[in-house]
Amino acid sequence: MNKLKLVNGTVFYQDHLQRMDVTIENGRIVRLDPSSISSEALSPSRSRLSQENHEYVMDCSSLHLFPGFVDLHVHFREPGFSYKETIETGSKAAAHGGYTVCCTMPNLRPVPDSRENLEVQREMIRQHAVVHVLPYGAITCGEKGETLADFEALAPYVVGFTDDGVGVADGARMREAMLAAKALGKPIVAHAEDLPLVRGGVIHDGTYAKRHNLPGNPSESEWKQVERDIALAEETGARYHVCHISTKESVALVRDAKKRGLAVTGETGPHYLTMTDEDLEDDGRFRMNPPIRSGADREALIEALSDETLLAVATDHAPHSAEEKARGLAHSANGIVGLETAFPVLYTRLVLTGKLSLERLLHAMSLDPAAAFSLSSVKEAKESIGIATGIEPGAPADLCIWDLNAATTINPKTFLSKGRATPFAGWTVRGICQATLVGGELAYEDPSWKERRLD
């Protein structure tokens, strides 16, 4: 009998933090009971607990149990670029950060633009993933912006369609994609970037770029394409999601679209919510696309996350080799890792400072993206008992367990990802993941987790 009991933790259940005992059997949560045992009484209760016939009883006093985090936007680099990351290292990094679901972007080799190509990736997921890994399909063949990918063949197996890494330059092609995606009930997930408007910019066209004489990427390179796409979404009735929003103008466009009742959502990333271009250093770990923008952009993003204009926080975990990130701001590859730092960074910088509630952060990192993208309906590569949409009786036990009192200084050498480039290196943050469970199985455990065993 596979039975596990997590006792005396603070559980995010029915939208409240409550002291509860969680009983897990055969991968599912079978019971949630108000904690019957006070911390002081845990030791004398050991014998009673072990009589209940559990395989394990874990003392979660002083720990928080959250629904497993869901990242709508990661790059696991396989097939094609295993020197940057593999499905194994990427999904282990995800579990280390409390994630139980990751949706992978299609800038791979081969690009998942046909069922045959997608199967190469799905086979690797089947063999190596330690969390749920759900792929996106490409919008266009080879992400070249020309012919549409085989939407019909891909649809049951993908979260949605995106050409992440590049914008879809041709509005007519985007329109065609929206109509095809709509017919299949799938979202179009847009990397909004108008290349000519980027004007070769490598960081935000703001204070730092001017001071250091670097080519600046203006905000309109993002929001002009968001504006075009929202008009197309309105015309076609497609479900449209904007990736990695970095500008206040895109926020305003999404806010307006939602007010008008359009099926439009958006995500932003931890770095856009906690940094501005004034914080940049001439180091590849500050280079990503879109770039970190101004203080006004950051404030607009925090407000939009808080008032639910933005659906989700997504990391855009985008690992590269040390060499690819060692060429300074001007010449490094675009992309930073994010899975192992997202929650502690946002908890420390937004929740503990009173800018965002913990409840809203948990929704944005887990419940809301899972629900809005109907993730449990995507056919998984790995056989599983399904994907949870929260901590509740009957749900698969997909959850993460945190010590929110513990502080740590972010050190990329401790990452399980192959990627090490993070702008958060050296930040002192609160929150250390103690364990992550996927379908009741440990996908990550802190070295101290075993010491909590009571039976």
Ligand code: DOR
């Ligand atoms: O910074 C980024 N890195 N932005 C993207 O759009 C692509 C990603 C990557 O694949 O490295």
